[in-house]
Amino acid sequence: MASRTEQLSQPKPNLLRHVDRRSVYWRDELPPKRTGCSTSFELTPRWSQLSRSKTTQPGFDHIRDSPIWVVSKGALHAHASHRLCALALPRCPAAGWQPDRPILASVSSTKALLKTKQAPKHEHPMYSRERPMSWHIPRAARNAVASKRVVELSCPKERKALFEGYNPYIVSQAARSAQPSPRLQELCLPLPRKCKLK
Template sequence: MAATTQGRRLDVLARPKPIPSGMIEDRRSVYWVDKVPPQPKGGTTVFVLTPRQDQLAQTKNVNSNFKGDLLTPIWRVNKAAMSTEASPRVQALAEHKTVHREHKMERSVYTRVTPGARGGEASERLDAMAKPKRCGTYGQITDGDHFFQLWQLPIPVPGPAKYASCTPRVEALAEAKDFNPQYHGARTIQWPVTDPAKKALATLRVQQLARPKSRGGNDDYDPYRVSGAAKLARATPRVLELCEPIPRKIRQKKVFVKE
């Protein structure tokens, strides 16, 4: 019976949606196909403008006092301009800006050594500092030796350094940091089970929850079958209210009626 009802329901859902009686189908083209559009007399479309539009379409007139650019950058100088004399203010403004009194010109790349520096003699201290550092153990660095090869040579430890003892503060700072008293290390993957855990008994409630659901051997259980009570169930008014669409989003479908 359920299969027959389901088959009828599928037949109803498979039917196409009916078209409303007042619906008008959209035109397939923006041009009318049932008749030829009218043509103008002259063959082309003539635009008709209002007087205001015609006035705005005119080009802007040039000012009567406008003078165009000079034909050449060279023009004749009149005699008055040739014989005129500048005022004291113009002459003061025409003078170039003076250099600051503390300004010094850029120094040349090549420094000129003074005669005093050429004949100068270094002091004994400068001679001592200018000498290369002598390493008795390493020996002298020749041109063929590499500086980094000297790191492979043994470095002698002086006698006082062998018998030196550090201070109590240095020993305290050298000690490793202890772990927190409440720190627990990572638990191993395998750990022994305690005797109380082996002898523990589950409570009656735990046993009831651990027991699988019992079904008879002849019980034809179908997990996809909908019960009769679920088919006849009705939603509460509150559920129906929540299922309704929002009023501000409801829009009625427009139906055009052919006159």
Template sequence: MRFIMATRTDRLAQPKPNLLRFPDRRSPEWVVSAAALKACPSQRVCSLAQPRVPVGGWQPDRPLLAPLSTAVKTAKPSPRIRHLAQPKRAKMVLTHFSVDSSTHAFGVPTTPSSRILQLASPKQVHAQHALARPVSWPVPDRVLKAVVSERVQTLARPKTHQALFEGYDPYRVSPAARAATASPRLLELSLPLPRKCKSQ
């Protein structure tokens, strides 16, 4: 079976045209034309071919190992410089591992004050404190034999709500709400704020 390529697909499969008119350079070396060999560059091309001049205040990088002068090699440091050159001493941090209770280190008193003893005493349990109730406990007989009244049964029933398709109207206003009279306080609260009222 022979397939025929569409015109659009055939055109897209063709290589892109060489718009620069350059021949296929299969090697990095190619023949230079005689006009290019005899061409004279213009003054602008010569100015652009010049290397970039560094800034006026530019200085080369300093070498890593600069030579030391004889005065630096034979200089003697002052007592102040020697004192500053000493390493810092680490501050002693007191921990519960380093403190020895048998020795009176750093002037810590061994006898605590009455306030410390008061704060160190454990918190007393309240007189009316009751322990947690167990998960399972016996139910008394009077509870097992109790008879529920009709009122309790009525309160134990969940509220029944009618659905919209059963005739429930959520926007219906009851007759009591229609005949209600607002108190002076409600009328005062229903008024808009004076700062939001525009004077006409």
């Protein structure tokens, strides 16, 4: 039995060249018995080209076994032109280019700071440091008396439960003594087209 690779290497039949028109109907006589293959297939030039194994290109027939090969005499005695020498030079950096800064900045020592007369910055005259844990309380704060408003604000806010003490049917005094405006009275009347004439 042929292997899978050999089966895939076989050309495909050209089904469009000889169309197989089989029919089960006949008129005068029975169809002849078929002994062999019904149609013969023929390869197109393109299919025969694709079925061949790939070959290397003409310029790459020789495979180098070693990275060292013979250099021709012309290459040994060749001289580079001025243009080639100019292209071989490394490109100069731009005018404003600066090298990258190091990741870790060097910290100068205290002696170096003293030599260069770069003492640490002084604190601002209005700067106040953190207050100590215990400090002196002035006499005015000790003898201070809270006003009535301060005592009122210091009391906790009373919070009632939801809808506690709320009556939705109570009508306020302002609503009882309210008087409607002429425009409101006009809007309260029904539309004339909906009124029935008596």
